[in-house]
Amino acid sequence: MKTSYVPNDATTIAALRWSIVIVFALFGIAKFAAYEAEGVAKIASHYPLFSWMYPIWGERGASNVIGTIELLTGAMIALGARYPLASLAGGAMGVFTFCVTLSFSLDAPAFWQVGYGAPFLGSTGQFLMKDAVLLAACYALAVNGQRRMRPGD
Structure with missing residues (x-):
C-alpha cells in the first residue's frame, strides 16, 4: 500500500503564520491610504476605544496609528517563526485586534440583512465574520509560541 505525505504540525503552523503575516501587512499598509482611512473612520470614530484619536x-x-499597530503585529508574528516569545506576543496582539473588530458588530449598521434579520448577514456582518477565523489563527500562533517556550520542547 502506498502511503501519502501528510504535513507535520510545523508545516501547518508555518502556513498559518505566513498567511496571517500577509493579512496584517496588507491591512496595515492600506491604513495609510485615504480610502481606507475614510472607511475605518466610519466605524472607529464612534467606537470608544478609538474615538479619542480622531480629535x-x-x-x-x-x-x-491603527496601521502601525497592525504592521507591528504582523512583524511580531513573523519573528515568531524564530522566537517563541514573539509568536506568543504577536499572536496575542492579533487576538486582541480581532476581538476589537468583532466587537464592532455589536452596533454596526447592516450587520444583519434588513428585512431578514439573524442569521442572515448584511454587508457589514459578512465583512466582519471573517475576523472570527483570523482570531482563531492568531490564538493558534500564540499557543504555539507558548508551547515552544516550555523547557524541553
Missing part, C-alpha cells in the same frame, strides 16, 4: 490626530493620523 487629536484626525482621520488620516488615527488610521496611521
Whole structure:
C-alpha cells in the first residue's frame, strides 16, 4: 500500500503564520491610504476605544496609528517563526485586534440583512465574520509560541 505525505504540525503552523503575516501587512499598509482611512473612520470614530484619536490626530493620523499597530503585529508574528516569545506576543496582539473588530458588530449598521434579520448577514456582518477565523489563527500562533517556550520542547 502506498502511503501519502501528510504535513507535520510545523508545516501547518508555518502556513498559518505566513498567511496571517500577509493579512496584517496588507491591512496595515492600506491604513495609510485615504480610502481606507475614510472607511475605518466610519466605524472607529464612534467606537470608544478609538474615538479619542480622531480629535487629536484626525482621520488620516488615527488610521496611521491603527496601521502601525497592525504592521507591528504582523512583524511580531513573523519573528515568531524564530522566537517563541514573539509568536506568543504577536499572536496575542492579533487576538486582541480581532476581538476589537468583532466587537464592532455589536452596533454596526447592516450587520444583519434588513428585512431578514439573524442569521442572515448584511454587508457589514459578512465583512466582519471573517475576523472570527483570523482570531482563531492568531490564538493558534500564540499557543504555539507558548508551547515552544516550555523547557524541553
